[in-house]
Structures are given as C-alpha cells and as structure tokens.
Amino acid sequence: MNITLEAIEKVMELTGVEYKTAKEALEKTDGNIDEAVKLIQPSANDIGDDVKCLIDQLKKKVEEGNVDRIQIKKDDEVILSVPVNIGIIGGIVGLATAPWALIAGSVAAFGFGCKLIVVKKDGSTDEIK
Numbered sequence: 001m002n003i004t005l006e007a008i009e010k011v012m013e014l015t016g017v018e019y020k021t022a023k024e025a026l027e028k029t030d031g032n033i034d035e036a037v038k039l040i041q042p043s044a045n046d047i048g049d050d051v052k053c054l055i056d057q058l059k060k061k062v063e064e065g066n067v068d069r070i071q072i073k074k075d076d077e078v079i080l081s082v083p084v085n086i087g088i089i090g091g092i093v094g095l096a097t098a099p100w101a102l103i104a105g106s107v108a109a110f111g112f113g114c115k116l117i118v119v120k121k122d123g124s125t126d127e128i129k
Contacts, residue, residue: 003031015040016074054116057128061118071117079114 003026011022014037021040029035061067062084072080116128 003027007031007033011036011040054128058116058118061126061128066120066122067118068121069119071119073115073117 003023007026008019008022010033011017011026012019014033015022017025017040022036025036025039026033029039058070062070067084069081069083071078071082118126118128120126
C-alpha cells in the first residue's frame with residue numbers, strides 16, 4: 001500500500017479534515033481516495049439527523065437566556081452571525097422557524113467542519129456539539 005502526499009491532500013481538500021485523519025482513512029481503505037472520503041463523510045441522512053440535534057441543542061440554549069447571537073464558524077472564520085433578537089422579531093411576525101432553518105441550512109451546506117457557537121451577552125462563548 002503506497003499512500004502519497006497527493007492522495008492525502010486530495011482527501012483533506014474533499015472532506016476538510018486534518019492530515020492525520022485523511023491519512024488514517026486512506027490506510028483503512030488501502031489508498032482508495034473515494035472510499036476514504038466515504039469513510040470520513042457521514043451519509044446525507046446522518047447529516048440531517050445531526051443538524052436537527054444541533055438545532056434542538058441550540059434552541060434549548062437560547063431558551064435558557066443570556067444569548068446575544070449565534071455564529072457558524074469554519075476554520076475560525078465566521079461564516080454566519082445571527083443576532084438572537086431576529087428570532088424574537090420573527091416570532092412576532094409569525095416566522096419563528098426562519099432563523100432556525102437558516103442556521104440548519106448553513107450548517108448542512110458547509111458541512112461538519114463547522115462550529116456552531118453561542119455568544120452570550122457578557123461576551124463569553126459556548127460551542128454547541
């Protein structure tokens with residue numbers, strides 16, 4: 001089994017994982033890039049269930065109070081930042097699910113290289129896992 005640096009980089013590029021994870025996946029699949037990518041990435045159904053779970057955890061955190069905004073980060077770059085008061089305004093207008101759908105869609109679109117962060121009013125943060 002000959003695993004090249006190019007193969008590892010390709011798996012890293014396609015999945016967003018770190019070097020070690022890409023190499024381990026290639027080792028488990030005898031150097032097959034396609035199989036390594038399949039091994040790393042969850043199926044579409046798993047993603048849907050995982051996103052629902054994340055959103056449920058997020059809603060619970062917001063209901064507890066003291067939350068200022070919700071951010072989605074990928075590689076320490078903020079991709080989406082939604083103030084919690086948009087959810088309150090949406091609820092008044094009758095669109096209470098719109099912010100949750102936006103967040104769920106963003107997490108699904110960018111994959112699980114993303115972090116869902118709750119920014120509290122005091123500036124501290126919690127990651128939703």
